[in-house]
Amino acid sequence: MTDLLITGGTVVDGTGAAGRTADVAIAGGRVEAVGDLADRPATRVLDATGYVVCPGFVDVHTHSDLTLLSNPAAHSKVRQGVTTEVIGNCGLGVTPIVGDADGLAALRGAAGYLDLDPAVAWDWTDLPGYLDTLAAARPSVNVASLVAHIPLRAGVVGFGDRAAGGAELDRMCGLLGEALDAGAAGASTGLVYAPLTFAREEELTALARTIAARDRLFSWHIRDYGDHLLDSVRQVLRVAETTGARTQISHLIAVGRRNWGKVARALELIDAARARGADVAADVYPYLAGNAPLSQLLPGWAQTGGEAAMRTRLAEEPVRRRVREEWSDLPTSWAEVTVSRIPADRPGVTGRTVAALAEAAGAHGDQVVLELVTEFGNAAMMVAGGRSEEDLLAALRHPATVIGSDGQSLDPDGPTGLGTPHPRSYGCYPRLFGDYVRTGRLPLAEAVRKCTGAAAARAGLRDRGELRPGKAADVVVFAPGRIADLATYAEPQRYPDGIRAVLVNGQVVVEDGSHLGERPGEVLRAG
Structure with a gap:
């Protein structure tokens, strides 16, 4: 029967x-x-x-590492058709935990983007322990995990601006190999997040070789999506071609009007590498704004030493003056940046642009952002625009791209539902089919493939997606x-x-x- x-x-x-x-x-x-x-x-x-x-939608790019423990029903994801989430993206992750309680506190601070519910206890030290905790929570969706680069570097090298030594590279690759052998689908890096801003190409190449040896996926949040987008893509391609690692460029977009049109050029670079035999692809979501910690806007030097050191440093006026000088030529304006979440009951802050908050306070947008990051660190979130519809369409239509929401499983009635999160956590896939397929800008069968079979193949999930x-x-x-x-x-x-x-x-x-x-x-x- x-x-x-x-x-x-x-x-x-x-x-x-x-x-x-x-x-x-x-x-x-x-x-x-x-x-x-x-x-x-x-x-x-x-x-x-x-x-x-x-088939159920396979979301290859998510940040539900901790929200699935707070919200195992996965309301915002499963209700839009997502049946499998790949977590551990952008180098942001929760394992391995190397060191003592201070190391755990530092790692939890670095992962503030993921850590929306303080009641979730970090009771694991390695990937098997974390996966067992996740399985015990009995989520409504399937979950595959990448190994995040931040815990590896923070635990072995620390949060300082220096190259990893030979023994440290061996230690990181050893920890990575253990996690891959324990069932991780691959690994990820996020080169705008401290301490990964300090990772040299030698380190990325060593990790990529470890990943390639096991035929797993290496997912990259690249160094820059603005003025240096193309150089950042070239770095990914160098490492991919040198090591043979199956490589994914995360949320391929170009930020700032002066950079519009660069996505098509980045896709040409990817095509050329694929023609030379590299296994490189990208993911994208169908929105013209992204979501990240406000601290992502800071220059790398300001984040040296970890979150606590960053917040202490930003309280000093000479440091703030130097940051403001470097912000004088940002590719986006404060009118395009909205504060989406802070871990405090502060009426009138979330859901408003930095420009509007600055006008209300009689201050400059730089000052508003610096105050928020100083007070809340990596837990202060933003939704930022400044993107082109033509760039988005170029990425959506390219045969080597798949769909990844870059969102989280959220519960609007629980602690993960605070603030005004990016709508992609609730509607990424319906938006693709409603706004792009129904209007004839993307064929139905191709859209389904990008959300299912092709996405599962990128993540190495052989019995999903078809x-x-x-x-x-x-x-x-x-x-x-x-x-x-x-x-x-x-x-x-x-x-x-x-x-x-x-x-x-x-x-x-x-x-x-x-x-x-x-x-x-x-x-x-x-x-």
Whole structure:
């Protein structure tokens, strides 16, 4: 007896093939058959006539490392069709923890972007311990983890501005290798986040060789997405071609009007490297603004020594004066930067631009940002614009790009739901299908492939991303004419429209927009 039979829908299987009318039979958490199955006996039948039936969305770029422990129901993600999240991106992560309690405190400060719920205890020291903690939380979605570069460098080298020595490189690569052997899908770096701002190319190459030896993914938040975007992409490509590592450039965009058009040129560099045999691709999300800690705007020297040292340093006027001088030529304006979250009850701050806050205080935007970072460190968040629709379309349409939200699993009714987060955490995938597929700017089958089969392949998830017999039964059923992202920058904590059902490992988790309370997700360990 088939557990669930989805009948009459347009099956778009995640391979890039055109949709076709077919039924999908699911048993034991796996896809049993796809085809004309109307007469097959089933415990339950779900009529999908008029709907698209496709694999669950594989979000290759997320920051739900800690929010899934606070919010294992994964409300904001699973309700938009995400069935698998890849965490540990941008070099931001929670393991390994090397050293004593002071080292843990320093690492937790560096990971403020992830750390939205102070009640979540860090009770692990290594990747197996963390993955066991995550599995015990029983998330609604599947989770695969990358090894983040910040814990490696912070634990071995520290937070200072210096090159790693030979023994330190060996130690970092050893820790990385242990985590990869324990099931990590790959590793990530984030070269705008201290102390990774101080990592030399020799260090990146050594890590890449360790990753390549195990055929895992190396994901890069590159050094600069503004004036030095192309040089930053060239560095990625040098390391990829030198080491043979399967490489992913994270959220490929160009920031600042004067840099518009550079995404197309970056894609040309990627194409040339791929033609030479490099396994390089990129991910992107369908928005014209991003989300990051405000501290990301600081020059690297201001962040030397870790978060506590940074906050102490920024209280000194000569330091502030030097930062303001370096900010005199930022590619974006303070009118394009919105404060999205601070860990305090401060009415009238979140949801407003830096320019508006400065005007209200009779101050300059530089002063507003410096005050916020001095007080709240890496936990002060921003949503920043300054991007081009043409650049975004170039990235979305390129055959080597996949979709990654760069968001988090959030619960609007819990501690992770404070502030005005980026709407991508609630509506990335519905936005893609509502704003870009329905308007004819991206074909349906190609959009599904970028969200499913191609994304799973980049992450090395061999049994996800396609609707074929034997594959895991992660499935989304959505209305192509109605699916829409209802989250906005002003009101981001709104669930999407048009999602009929979401299945994770064969269990219905979301039906007609409601979360059923099921938490059948699995922690996916490579190998």
